[in-house]
Amino acid sequence: MAAPSVGMDIHHQNNFKLSKTEKKSLRKQIKARNTLLRHEGIEAVSYATQNLVVANGGLGNGVSRKRLLPVLEQCGSVDALLMPPNKPYSFVRYKTAEESRKAYDTLNGQEIADDLGQKIILYLNFVEKAQWKELRLQALPPGLVVIEEIVSSEEEKMLLESINWTEDKDNKNFQKSLKHRRVRHFGYEFHYENNNVDKEKPLPGGLPDVCESILEKWLKEGYIKHKPDQLTVNQYEPGHGIPAHIDTHSAFEDEILSLSLGSEIVMDFKNLEGITVQVMLPCRSLLVMTGESRYLWTHGITPRKFDTVQASGHYNSGIITSDIGDLTLSKRGVRTSFTFRKVRHTPCNCSYSSVCDSQRKETSPSFPENAKEASLLEQEYVHRVYEKIAGHFSSTRHTPWPCIVEFLKALPSGSIVADIGCGNGKYLGINKDLYMIGCDRSQNLVDICRERQFQAFICDALAVPMRSGFCDACISIAVIHHFATAERRVAAVQELVRLLRPGGKALIYVWAMEQEYTNQKSKYLRGKRISPGKKEKINSDASVEGLLVERVPDVGSRDSASSVPSVSDVQERRCKSRQVTNSELPVHTNRTSFHSQDVLVPWHLKGNSGKDKAVEPFGPVGSHDPSSIFHRYYHVFCDGELEAACQTLSNVSILKSYYDQGNWCVILQKSD
Incomplete structure (x- = not known):
């Protein structure tokens, strides 16, 4: 019908x-x-x-x-x-x-x-008419060149056959497979946890013999300036990728080379202004990164089984254009990349000193060993920073997240709700039927709330000056991850629970150790708890809520009866992340994987214009001024850690836990 x-x-x-x-x-x-x-x-x-x-x-x-x-x-x-x-x-x-x-x-x-x-x-x-948010066609990142047909099909075959993936594991050249791909290293082993090599431990044998004549040819023809002495070979199956990253400045010389064999691939480049360029790397092509593209732009491969490509097969310097009448999908094949680098034995003297590990003069603080040190760390790397960046921060915080809006709109009319760590108050006016009050440690952020006619006051999230049992609900959005010890994070949860009446609910969001690195907007799958690993089942880059739910298996929500590890168990596991061996907090590289749970995250500020957007690892990005970089302390939570912290409290039950665009989230209820 x-x-x-x-x-x-x-x-x-x-x-x-x-x-x-x-x-x-x-x-x-x-x-x-x-x-x-x-x-x-x-x-x-x-x-x-x-x-x-x-x-x-x-x-x-x-x-x-x-x-x-x-x-x-x-x-x-x-x-x-x-x-x-x-x-x-x-x-x-x-x-x-x-x-x-x-x-x-x-x-x-x-x-x-x-x-x-x-x-x-x-x-x-x-x-009435077709309409969409047009993507600007970008030029290739400065210093990036794609050279097609750099090797012949015969040379491709020899290179692929030179890699023995079944080589005896006792051989020091052998590198066991990573989670999603097979990897071999030559010359030096590349360490993915810090995008660096141990210069004191070269691997025996050097580069494969078959590479020598090819590299000499590239040098002679002027395609490259340095003869590489380090090679990493990665084999990517369809659906696999690599997180966006920048190879450490001090580790390698200016040139980074990537030879694509076996299959074409689309590689994503992104700079600090949030400009993204998708570059087609044809089979048997060589990607050469120098200058800005080497030092300032992250590069990575989104894990998916299809790439968006030109249906006509014609590309403008390798860039995927915005001609939506000529776009289709190309199924990925098995791609083997030969990434060549020249190890640097002197400090990097590039022109990008603000992001160069050789030239940064500042030293990172140490990880706190007690409550006093934690408080001092938070004062310097959380409270002081937010006072400095409040206006700029507020300009980037204007769009409420649907799952938080859903929580607030589901509350009964007339409920008293506290937003602990309310920032610029973007959630205080969501539901006009609620009586909402906000608080924040930042004077400047509270002033912004008051300018918007919201009720807000200054306080510490560990000591909110409200009587116990006063609230029907509380929210804590991106706050608890700023506390520097497990005890203080549990205390912050306990303070939320203290404010609740019996039966009251609290919603908590914290940054997740487990992240996705894609170019699209955030995905929302209501009522489903999807871990980042399982999100790969949602093919490609859809960003519109609800349109994909039918094709995703319902993995359900974790309820209070689920098996959740203790805080000590989770801390011991540390998300299998790299420990801070010298007690110094690492500075996180924006839009790359977290390699430690306790990090300093840069915020790039340009003047006082308030027009420039900020640089976040997973949020909005915009222009920056290298002279104004502030670092905020974060403890990023691994899967199960937030639930474990909540379940240390005897008067709490967890109604729901889920993952939402880079955050672990729980809804808890105070017992009667």
């Missing part, structure tokens, strides 16, 4: 004699329409037009042009199929509105297979 009008209110669907399945499909169609409007600004109309937006049918949803176009053409002559990169939707324009209406009636709720063979359901809505 024909689908009801897209403009029809969900409550009026009973006017049609719909089956239960049809009613469910209609609800999901309307949800898709509302989600696209809320998150992408795509507005549907209630009358037939030539244009349709196809939810769940996009490159970011694992659906290629080759897969979707034949389905659409069953309903009429397709004038254009526009597929924005990394989005789980597309636009189709038919020759006539009648053909568009036929597609709307026929394909809404239809199940098709994506390029992995998984079933998805299409939801279509009429639009």
Whole structure:
């Protein structure tokens, strides 16, 4: 039967004699329409037009042009199929509105297979015109060059055959496989925990003989300036990748070389201003990173089984363009990369002193050994910093996160709610039916709250001047990770619980050790606890809430009966992270993996304009001034650690725990 009008209110669907399945499909169609409007600004109309937006049918949803176009053409002559990169939707324009209406009636709720063979359901809505947030076409990062066909197919075969993945493990050249890929090192072993090598421990044998003649040829032809003495060979299966990173300045000379063999790949480059450039690396091509691209831009490979590429196969200097009429998906093959480096034996003297480990003059503080040292550390690297960056920080904190909004809007009307560590107060006005009050240690942030007509006061999160049992609910968003010992973090949770009445609930968010590194906006999967490792099952880069839920297995929420490790167990495990061996807190490199749970995270500030956005490892990014860099202390939590801290309190039960865009989160309830 024909689908009801897209403009029809969900409550009026009973006017049609719909089956239960049809009613469910209609609800999901309307949800898709509302989600696209809320998150992408795509507005549907209630009358037939030539244009349709196809939810769940996009490159970011694992659906290629080759897969979707034949389905659409069953309903009429397709004038254009526009597929924005990394989005789980597309636009189709038919020759006539009648053909568009036929597609709307026929394909809404239809199940098709994506390029992995998984079933998805299409939801279509009429639009006046195709509209999307256009990506700016960027030039290659300065100093980056892609040289195609640098080796012949015969040389490729010799290079691949030179790597013996089954070599005897007793050989010092052998490197056991990492979690997601096979790795071999030559010359020196590359240490992924610090992107460096031990210069005092060269590996025997040097580089493979087959590389010598090829490197000499590149030198002679002027493609490279230094002859490498270190080689890392990585083998990437489809779906695998590598986190964004910058090779340590002092470890290697200016050139970093990456030879792609076996299969093409798209590599992501990102700078401190948040500019992202996706670069196609064809098979048998050489990537040469020098200068700014070597020292300032992170490079990494997003773990996915398909890349967004030009359907025509034509690239502008290797860049994936924003021509959405010429984009499709390319299935990845097995890629083997030969990464060549020249080990540096003198300090780095690059032009980027503010981010250069050889030239940074400041020394990091030591990890605190007692409560007094922890308090002093927090004073210097949390409280003082937020006072300095308050205005700039506030300018980057304007969009509420859906799961937090959902928690606040679900509370009964008239509830008294405290936001402990409220920052600029972005959650204080979410639900007008609540009586919300905020507090923060920063005078300047509290002043911003008051300018916005919110109720807020200054206090320490460990000693909130409110009577016990006063609140129906509390929220603590990105606060507890700033406390420098496990005892102080538990005390912060205990203070939240003290404020609650019996039966009251608290929502806590802290930064997660486990992170994803992708270019898309955050993903939200309501009601599901998805660990970063399992998120790989959600193919590609979709960023629109709700459109992908049907294709993800419901892994459920962890409740209070779940087995949760103790705080001491989690601390001992330390997320299998590298310990701070010399007690000095490491400075985290933004937009790279965490290698320690206790770190200093840089905040780049430019003047007092308030217009420049900040540099966060997982949040918004913007311009920076190397003369104004502040470091904030963080203890990033590993999986289970926040729950363990909560369960040390006898009067608490955990209602729900989940992972939300780089944070571990719990909803707890105070016992009667």
